[in-house]
Amino acid sequence: MKRVIINIFASALLAVFLILGIDIYTDHRLAAEATSELTLEEAEKTQVNAAVQNPKETKTGDTAENQQETSVEAETDTKEDKPVAYVDASAKVAVKFNGTLAAESAVLINMKDKSIIYKKNAEEELSPASTTKLMTAITALRYLNPNQKITVGEEIYMVGEGSSTAKLAVGDELTVEQLVQGMLISSGNDAAYVLAVNTSRQILGQALSKRQAVDYFIQFMNANVEWMELEHTHFNSPDGYDADNQYTSAGDLAVIAYEAYQNQVIRNICKMQSVYIAEKDITWHSTNELLNPDSIYYYDKAIGMKTGSTGNAGKCLVSLAQEGEQLYLCVVLNSDEEGRWNDSVALLEYGFGL
Secondary structure (H helix, E strand, C coil), rough: HHHHHHHHHHHHHHHHHHHHHHHHHHHHHHHHHHHHHHHHHHHHHHHHHHHCCCCCCCCCCCCCCHHHCHHHHHHHHHHCCCCCCCEEECCCCCCCCCCCCCCCCEEEECCCCCCEEEECCCCEEEEEHHHHHHHHHHHHHHHHHCEEEEECCHHHHHCCCCCCCCCCCCCCCHHHHHHHHHHHHCCHHHHHHHHHHHHHHHCCCCCCCCCHHHHHHHHHHHHHHHHHHHHHCCCCCCCCCCCCCCEEEEEHHHHHHHHHHHHHHHHHCCCCCCEEEECCEEEEECCCHHHHCCCCCCCCCCCEEEEEEEECCEEEEEEEEEECCCCCCCCEEEEEEEEEEHHHHHHHHHHHHC
């Protein structure tokens, strides 16, 4: 009888130890999994923070062909560690601009001495529309090589209704530079999303969903906003489609345009009136009428850079023009279709006449 009782007690004790052992193992396994997930999350956050805090240090540079060029502007891209700081000379200009602008906001910049020649509501926060794509190009080219091949994915379906597109299709294989062309020349919102998704995946890994990748890219865009010390700008999309909490000012956009101009790839693309893409047997035409010789708004001094148009933003234009050694940058926001061209030419001609 004693033996039976002892056996029963031993069996019960063994059962208790087994249960405790399973519980302890389970707790350790769950803790390990939680730690692993936390480690991955922390690693991802570390990568994001590193990219966000040091946007200039992660730049990949221009194409090999462009790197051979010795222009002062191209060299500036890699040497400057501070954003451009314009000097407001508008009050000191001897001859004042006496024209009437349709635009709600505007600035004119002398790019040679980095001075503001004219401003109208330059700090007013307005919707940026597709002028946003200048920041998208800056951000993408800091992480992607222009010659890098990218396969277009389903992110092209993330564009808003009625968006301008580069007519990309899932499975298209294009270089980063070609995608930037599609985004800046024909103002393709689809190209903006392809660049956004692939930039984030290059930094954080291919496992990111489309939505995650776009959200991270927007963080990188706004990191550049912070680096440029812009007080009146915030982005919430890579293409500038109307969205809550998305705005810029003419003054801030002039800083973004300056930074874009420092990149040889962007500079070359923005002055193109059209480009043929053999891989798609398609020609992308510029939305900038100042560059179109067949347009009534053609301006032979124009060398760029980006249009914008949405319901909230109205008609916008960032334009560059050159005559001899003179180089002027003009930004007009919330104008009308005719006004954005006429406003820009009037301001640019005023600058050249000083």
